Amino acid sequence: MAAHLIVLFLFSVLKGVHSITIVSKVSVKAGKSISIPCLYHYQYTDHVKYLCKGYFWTSCRHAVKTNEPDPSGKYLISDDKKQQIFTVTVNHLTNQNTHYWCVVEINNGPDHGQYFQLLVTNGTPSLYVDHQRITGYIGENITIRCHHSNSGEMKWCRLDRNCVTGSPGSIDGTTVTAHMSEPNVFTATMSGLKSENSGWYWCAKGDIQIPVYLTVTENTTTTPTTISITSHAVAGNGKITTMEQWNNFTIVENKQHRASFPPKILIIPLSVLIVIVIVVLFIWFILRHIEQSKAESSATAMVGEEVTYSEVITKKKCSPKAGDKVTYSEVRPKKKRLPKAEGKETEVTYSVLANLY
Structure with a gap:
């Protein structure tokens, strides 16, 4: 060997x-x-x-x-x-x-x-990480967990750069702390990430390494802390000088835009709704008035007319026979009063017609 x-x-x-x-x-x-x-x-x-x-x-x-x-x-x-x-x-x-x-x-x-x-x-590797590719956010921290079963010195290094061991150190101006957090696991924590921290790193335990690629990007999640510091986003010369300032400035602009939402946008749909309601009520009122007028006209016509009832009674006339009795009826007009309508009294004549055979 x-x-x-x-x-x-x-x-x-x-x-x-x-x-x-x-x-x-x-x-x-x-x-x-x-x-x-x-x-x-x-x-x-x-x-x-x-x-x-x-x-x-x-x-x-x-x-x-x-x-x-x-x-x-x-x-x-x-x-x-x-x-x-x-x-x-x-x-x-x-x-x-x-x-x-x-x-x-x-x-x-x-x-x-x-x-x-x-x-x-075929079993568990001597040294491995949870994910070989990870993502961090500018200004925040990230922790990498390196699982191991072998012995030797632990390291967190950037490819072709310096390494950090048990004591706190720095890589590309970013603070790095590597320590044993629990048995068979050591962690490397990078604080205050910057965009230039993106790249290849590696965990090492003894003579075994595992490469890890770190991507550092902007955090698009809006937080109260980010909004509170946006008053400093514009430098004294009135220009935006960094990508972070631009993102913060954009958050404030969006917030102000939401706060100054023009109420005039609601006037047109509201006006249309009001006009539709008025037209519907007007049509309903006209139809109701027409129906009431028809009902009153019909009632007046019935009251003003004179109604004559006739009763016709037909009687068979038989030749009188010996011993039979003959009864004769007399027809007399009868007057019957109808209920008064608008102060007038209507006279109704009934007649009875009898035929004798």
């Missing part, structure tokens, strides 16, 4: 180890995915980068290149030329996925590569 390490060291020196910076040993569970950042020198910004699979540099085979994607999806690669970092991702890890090289292709010369090892296990 010592001979292999010596050989790797010699090849690393020959292939320009100073050109690429990566983590060296990562523990990961079988079946999962892992992303490895590879930091390169700015002079290689426009060069092709690739992932080479194999233990020996001379016999490794490229798995994926920035100009040749892997059609199977097993390997992925992306190049962030602004930060001079290309990232390789290995999906669906197995025990055969263990030895790799991050490589920068050199035109008309030997390529530059750096070796890293994946410790693939």
